[in-house]
Amino acid sequence: MNSRTIVILGSTGSIGTQALELIGRNRDRFRVLAISAGGDNVGLLAQQALEFEVEVVGVSKATVAQDLQLAFYAEAQRRGYAQGEFRIPKILTGPDASTELAGMPCDVVLNGITGSVGLRPTLAALDAGNTLALANKESLVVGGPLVTRRVKPGQIVPVDSEHSAIAQCLRGGSADEVRKLLLTASGGPFLGRERKELENVTVEQALAHPNFAMGPVVTINSATLVNKGLELIEAHLLFGIPMDRVDVVVHPQQAVHSMVEFHDGSTLAQVSPPTMVLPIALGLGWPDRIPDASPPWDWAKASTWEFLPLDGEAFPAVQLAREAGTRGGTAPAVFNAANEVCVEAFRDGRLPFLGIVDTVARIVTEHDVPSYEELSIDDVLAADAWARARARELTATGNDQGQETTQA
Structure with a gap:
């Protein structure tokens, strides 16, 4: 495998930091050209930039440009560099910084940004002909045909552990042999609880994921x-599998990251410990595997795996997403945008836990999906903005658990 040039978007987040740790152990395979981040941790961003001698650093908060430059000098001093012994990378600032980096000539763009703001960088990477290692699921969900009509065969390599697992399993059969895709879910911290038991869930409880450390x-x-x-x-x-042939099964141990069922009755599963390092490595190296990227499952230890049906009454989000995805157009964008605002309202104490999906469902139902000859980015952004505004209206302080007050 020849050395690959990499651009990492969201370098100070969970995906980005793990990717850089992996690259640090495999410097003969990868060279980091550019990194970007939101700007909340300029110290770490400067540390990464000097460690990997990147050419360009992007930061979406233009106001932190001077802080970032000072962080470069502080990091250089910490490393004992004398004046002139290190090169300050070029700095790009503003909301389009990551989009500019995604369009740089390189082998792989790792999009580890969280949220629908990752859409423009995703499109830029594809338009530039770069391979896109996609951890930003929202850009594909929100963009839909905007993304799929641009992508060339094999240009997107999924970094979500579930979709990476499916991509690996599909090596065992062709697309026309697939009967069903089976996404596994840990069930989260509230597995086994009925809906009524979720009424008083706190933010701290909701942030206690059983297997992964995420944002x-x-x-x-x-x-x-x-x-x-x-x-x-x-x-x-x-x-390209129809929505009604994609199912979810609860698997608390998260040893099996997803499965593909073929029409002859065979099911292939991908197994590894619950870590994001393996799908990140595959995203950067695909179709090659990186030796010792992650420890394998320890088969010498006894273990028991469970597979359980999803409780759709307690957790209606999957069915709501299925309905939004089936409607298509801007419905998935509305689903995603409304949820982002509702999650923020829950974290701020303005919405109960169950109110998140209930409010999203209300907004998705209210949204009238127009008939588009060809969906444009303006259509998506308009639907996104409407859904956010509506969600803020429904979750405004003073409304009863996120519901509108009624005037007498």
């Missing part, structure tokens, strides 16, 4: 199973 939005999405709903839509779009 707060993704972790809460895992607790509501909105994350699994987004993954269902993503699987449909990534692999």
